[in-house]
Amino acid sequence: MAPFKSLALAAVCMSLLGCRGNRSESPPIHLQQNMDFQHRGEAQEKNPVSPDSPLYRDGRWMRLPPEGTVAVGHLKADDHYWRGRLPNGKLADALPARIKLDASLLARGEDRYDIYCQPCHGTMGYGDGMATRRGGGFQGVKPANFHTKKLAPAPIGYLFHVASWGQSTMKGYAAQIPVADRWAIAAWVRTLQVAHRADPDTFPEGTEITRTVRK
Numbered sequence: 001m002a003p004f005k006s007l008a009l010a011a012v013c014m015s016l017l018g019c020r021g022n023r024s025e026s027p028p029i030h031l032q033q034n035m036d037f038q039h040r041g042e043a044q045e046k047n048p049v050s051p052d053s054p055l056y057r058d059g060r061w062m063r064l065p066p067e068g069t070v071a072v073g074h075l076k077a078d079d080h081y082w083r084g085r086l087p088n089g090k091l092a093d094a095l096p097a098r099i100k101l102d103a104s105l106l107a108r109g110e111d112r113y114d115i116y117c118q119p120c121h122g123t124m125g126y127g128d129g130m131a132t133r134r135g136g137g138f139q140g141v142k143p144a145n146f147h148t149k150k151l152a153p154a155p156i157g158y159l160f161h162v163a164s165w166g167q168s169t170m171k172g173y174a175a176q177i178p179v180a181d182r183w184a185i186a187a188w189v190r191t192l193q194v195a196h197r198a199d200p201d202t203f204p205e206g207t208e209i210t211r212t213v214r215k
């Protein structure tokens with residue numbers, strides 16, 4: 001029986017290995033279909049307008065989102081917070097509800113102001129920062145002094161607005177400074193303005209003065 005056994009073994013080996021290297025044009029046998037072959041459009045693929053795919057006549061598979069669609073987490077419905085404006089479109093003269101006025105807000109505002117605004121507007125907001133003193137004017141325009149007749153009474157929403165989107169020759173900082181920090185900065189600029197008008201003689205005993213107001 002031994003020759004039969006080895007012949008059978010040889011036959012098995014040949015049937016397993018014999019086809020190696022023989023290419024076939026027909027597709028491999030796909031036992032488990034799993035909806036692998038279906039009529040579908042891939043991302044960025046063209047949708048040929050044909051009787052086979054009569055769905056989208058504009059020739060693309062990817063659909064535009066319906067008008068007004070907002071990505072998750074990007075709903076900016078609170079105009080006061082995101083744009084500094086009241087429902088009537090006017091600039092708000094108060095902090096938005098979700099910004100709490102406390103010592104930590106002002107500390108954050110001072111910190112961010114000193115980074116982003118102070119180089120031009122100066123520590124106390126007189127428009128005399130180091131960049132201004134060293135570099136001269138900006139296209140001939142000096143950074144604003146926050147204590148002028150025009151700016152001192154400006155609504156805090158205006159300070160937020162300028163910090164965000166700039167004004168005339170000043171560029172906005174919406175791309176660099178997160179919105180909550182822009183409110184903190186606006187609150188700090190307002191603080192500088194109030195401090196400028198304050199009379200040191202009326203301060204309670206022992207008040208610590210950390211910044212010198214220029215007379």
Ligand code: HEC
Nearest residue numbers: 116117120138141142143144159162163167168169170173
């Ligand atoms: C690179 C210099 C520079 C920096 C930094 C800068 N500003 Fe200004 N800012 C200016 C200049 C210049 C003007 C004057 C613009 C004009 O009148 O054309 C100005 C004007 C302003 C005004 C007055 C606008 C008006 O109606 O007259 C405000 C308020 C203001 N800046 C706030 C800020 C705040 C807040 C920051 C920090 C987030 C800041 N600025 C950072 C240069 C700067």
